[in-house]
Amino acid sequence: MPIHPAAHPRPRTLVHPGRAAPVRIHSMESPHARHLRLMLEPGRSLHAALVEPLARRGIAAASTTILGGGFAQLFYCVAPPDPQGRAVIAYSDPIDAGAATMIFGNATIGRGLTGAVLVHCHAVLRTGAGAMAGGHILPERSIVGPAPIPVLVTVIEDFEIRQTHDPETNIALFQPRRRGDD
Amino acid sequence: MTEGVETGRMGRVAYARIAPNEDLVVGVEKLCLERGFRHAFVRGALGSLVDAVLARADGGHQQIAGPAVEIVSLAGEVRTDATGAIAARLTGVVADPEGRVHGGPFVAGANPVCMTFEVTLEEWLPD
Numbered sequence: 454m455p456i457h458p459a460a461h462p463r464p465r466t467l468v469h470p471g472r473a474a475p476v477r478i479h480s481m482e483s484p485h486a487r488h489l490r491l492m493l494e495p496g497r498s499l500h501a502a503l504v505e506p507l508a509r510r511g512i513a514a515a516s517t518t519i520l521g522g523g524f525a526q527l528f529y530c531v532a533p534p535d536p537q538g539r540a541v542i543a544y545s546d547p548i549d550a551g552a553a554t555m556i557f558g559n560a561t562i563g564r565g566l567t568g569a570v571l572v573h574c575h576a577v578l579r580t581g582a583g584a585m586a587g588g589h590i591l592p593e594r595s596i597v598g599p600a601p602i603p604v605l606v607t608v609i610e611d612f613e614i615r616q617t618h619d620p621e622t623n624i625a626l627f628q629p630r631r632r633g634d635d
Numbered sequence: 636m637t638e639g640v641e642t643g644r645m646g647r648v649a650y651a652r653i654a655p656n657e658d659l660v661v662g663v664e665k666l667c668l669e670r671g672f673r674h675a676f677v678r679g680a681l682g683s684l685v686d687a688v689l690a691r692a693d694g695g696h697q698q699i700a701g702p703a704v705e706i707v708s709l710a711g712e713v714r715t716d717a718t719g720a721i722a723a724r725l726t727g728v729v730a731d732p733e734g735r736v737h738g739g740p741f742v743a744g745a746n747p748v749c750m751t752f753e754v755t756l757e758e759w760l761p762d
Contacts, residue, residue, distance in 0.1 A: 465685050529734070
């Protein structure tokens with residue numbers, strides 16, 4: 454007889470293409486966070502509206518909460534299994550949500566493999582047709598609507614967030630890194 | 636604490652990447668243990684789960700099959716009780732592989748990370 458009855462299904466363990474690293478949580482900290490309130494500029498891409506005002510203040514690492522607002526155009530992807538088998542999942546083709554409302558979003562800002570600033574954004578949205586949906590937002594293709602959208606920015610100051618290739622999952626993903634580390 | 640109000644201030648800020656097959660809720664607790672955060676608020680979080688299990692009001696659960704189930708909204712806090720035990724309480728919205736959304740509290744031990752989970756925590760220092 455089990456000691457604890459199964460209140461929920463046992464989680465599945467997925468096997469990734471690469472060897473599992475022994476350290477499962479990579480973290481870094483700063484003594485304090487600095488916060489900014491940023492208004493996303495109408496007509497700009499989500500990427501430009503987030504990255505450019507922060508870059509002018511020397512900020513290339515941040516965690517942001519997008520407090521919701523209208524987009525003239527919003528594209529997102531979902532993450533079904535990778536048909537090629539290179540990784541466990543792969544992003545789908547972009548889905549056009551039309552002129553949509555972003556209800557809530559979180560975006561991490563960090564440096565990509567080439568050193569350019571990248572935005573990784575997931576959000577829940579209401580499509581132009583009125584349906585609820587959610588997924589991985591395409592920041593370069595999504596265009597802020599006619600009203601500025603407020604964003605709470607938690608600035609990361611003492612370390613970097615950098616995209617690095619992860620051998621276990623065989624994709625490039627954001628990790629915290631000391632400045633100057635490869 | 637009086638009338639449900641706890642005063643305090645924000646302390647340190649931590650950013651973490653939690654690796655595949657680690658539990659979302661327990662992973663956030665372990666991050667706090669590593670960093671020595673007794674109490675914390677989630678400031679930002681996104682990532683994917685293999686499958687998601689959300690608690691229902693009737694005591695049951697709802698399973699959302701992946702992979703991957705994307706975390707598209709997450710709020711929550713971590714608290715350490717008088718016995719020293721630490722617990723993360725996380726609630727949020729997830730999107731299934733067809734983009735349909737589901738929401739509720741994440742059940743501890745039942746939400747394994749698929750590719751990555753990125754989280755920013757701010758330490759809460761009660762007066």
